[in-house]
Amino acid sequence: MTAPAPAIQAIEKTDSAINVLWTDGHRSQYHHIWLRHQCECRECGTPMDGLRNVWILDIPEKPEIDELTSGPDGVRITWADDHHQSVYTTQWLRKHCYSPQSRAARRHEVTYWDTRIQHDIPVFEFSAAQQSAEIHLRVLETVRDYGFCQLENLDTRLQGIQNAAHLFGPVRVTHFGISEITEKSAQYNVGDSGRALHPHMDETYRISSVGITVLQMVTPSESGGHSTLVDGFNAVRRLRDTSPDAFDLLSTVPVTFCRHHAGESLDGKRRMLVSRTPMIRLDENGEVMGVRINERHISPLDVEGSLVEPFYRAIRDLLKITYDPALRIEIPLQAGQGLVFDNQRVLHGRTAFVRGKRPRHARTCTVNTEEFHSTLRLRQMDLDLPESNQTLYPGM
Numbered sequence: 001m002t003a004p005a006p007a008i009q010a011i012e013k014t015d016s017a018i019n020v021l022w023t024d025g026h027r028s029q030y031h032h033i034w035l036r037h038q039c040e041c042r043e044c045g046t047p048m049d050g051l052r053n054v055w056i057l058d059i060p061e062k063p064e065i066d067e068l069t070s071g072p073d074g075v076r077i078t079w080a081d082d083h084h085q086s087v088y089t090t091q092w093l094r095k096h097c098y099s100p101q102s103r104a105a106r107r108h109e110v111t112y113w114d115t116r117i118q119h120d121i122p123v124f125e126f127s128a129a130q131q132s133a134e135i136h137l138r139v140l141e142t143v144r145d146y147g148f149c150q151l152e153n154l155d156t157r158l159q160g161i162q163n164a165a166h167l168f169g170p171v172r173v174t175h176f177g178i179s180e181i182t183e184k185s186a187q188y189n190v191g192d193s194g195r196a197l198h199p200h201m202d203e204t205y206r207i208s209s210v211g212i213t214v215l216q217m218v219t220p221s222e223s224g225g226h227s228t229l230v231d232g233f234n235a236v237r238r239l240r241d242t243s244p245d246a247f248d249l250l251s252t253v254p255v256t257f258c259r260h261h262a263g264e265s266l267d268g269k270r271r272m273l274v275s276r277t278p279m280i281r282l283d284e285n286g287e288v289m290g291v292r293i294n295e296r297h298i299s300p301l302d303v304e305g306s307l308v309e310p311f312y313r314a315i316r317d318l319l320k321i322t323y324d325p326a327l328r329i330e331i332p333l334q335a336g337q338g339l340v341f342d343n344q345r346v347l348h349g350r351t352a353f354v355r356g357k358r359p360r361h362a363r364t365c366t367v368n369t370e371e372f373h374s375t376l377r378l379r380q381m382d383l384d385l386p387e388s389n390q391t392l393y394p395g396m
């Protein structure tokens with residue numbers, strides 16, 4: 001349950017802001033313009049419900065406060081220019097406080113991992129996650145923190161992967177649809193062959209790349225064909241430590257990723273998909289928000305000539321890390337087991353396999369990151385957890 005919000009101990013008004021001292025010693029500053037814009041009275045509406053009726057150009061650039069009072073419920077303001085009345089609850093003010101400490105506390109910290117997690121892989125029973133809100137929340141939090149988890153006892157029919165995906169959100173239908181990965185005679189993807197696959201991310205050629213990927217094993221190969229995973233956030237953290245120049249280049253120089261589909265995809269349509277973005281995305285604090293790595297999709301670089309050789313040195317530095325077995329885990333999925341991973345954080349691959357009597361058969365489908373975050377936040381809101389206000393890394 002949410003702890004009761006601290007009360008306001010003292011409040012003062014300056015020309016441009018109100019300063020609040022809380023009973024727990026925390027100090028907050030709220031600018032007049034910020035408060036006036038975020039008024040959530042019946043007339044102003046709220047940004048949550050889509051019925052917002054506040055127009056930034058209609059409020060003064062420097063709104064002035066006529067009257068300021070505070071009580072146990074919160075802060076009441078009468079604005080000077082139009083005598084509009086706003087009320088802000090203590091809980092709301094504290095939740096949205098933008099002091100450096102509050103902003104840092106809201107930022108979600110990921111848990112980095114490497115090959116040592118091999119013997120401690122986060123595993124959940126699918127039916128338990130489906131039936132219990134608490135276990136469902138733990139599954140969602142695990143994917144938020146680690147970028148992956150394993151699921152047990154999925155139905156190996158098509159419905160099984162759909163149900164697993166629905167733990168995270170609605171299935172995103174791309175040209176792959178729900179992709180059947182089998183050893184095909186006509187091969188359009190390296191996934192259709194028995195070759196080993198280096199750790200990579202899927203569909204990097206999409207401007208809006210795929211987020212959460214669910215992999216369901218239907219029929220494992222008799223030998224090999226194990227799934228591999230690498231924490232991309234840990235890999236680029238290591239790159240930042242060992243080759244800061246390479247990290248800077250890969251987080252600023254855009255790469256073009258492309259893919260032509262001649263009509264072999266689910267809907268039979270041709271596609272020429274091209275995205276252009278740096279492989280590492282940072283936020284305003286320099287924190288990694290998303291990673292996009294797939295050397296098979298990199299098309300001719302379209303950058304200033306002086307950057308070409310440094311770029312190739314940088315990407316070699318990165319690939320040496322992402323292909324390093326010390327960062328990789330290997331999971332020999334059995335029929336009915338599944339993996340869920342964040343395709344904008346975690347790289348996946350596969351060990352080689354030889355064709356046996358029963359052909360290997362796996363399925364994948366995806367859920368958009370915003371739908372995953374929405375499912376997570378709703379679960380947290382329903383359980384009344386303050387984490388629903390966390391700043392989550394959005395991917396690419």
Ligand SMILES: [Fe+2]
Nearest residue numbers: 200201202348
């Ligand atoms: Fe893949």
Ligand SMILES: [Zn+2]
Nearest residue numbers: 039040041044
């Ligand atoms: Zn209002």
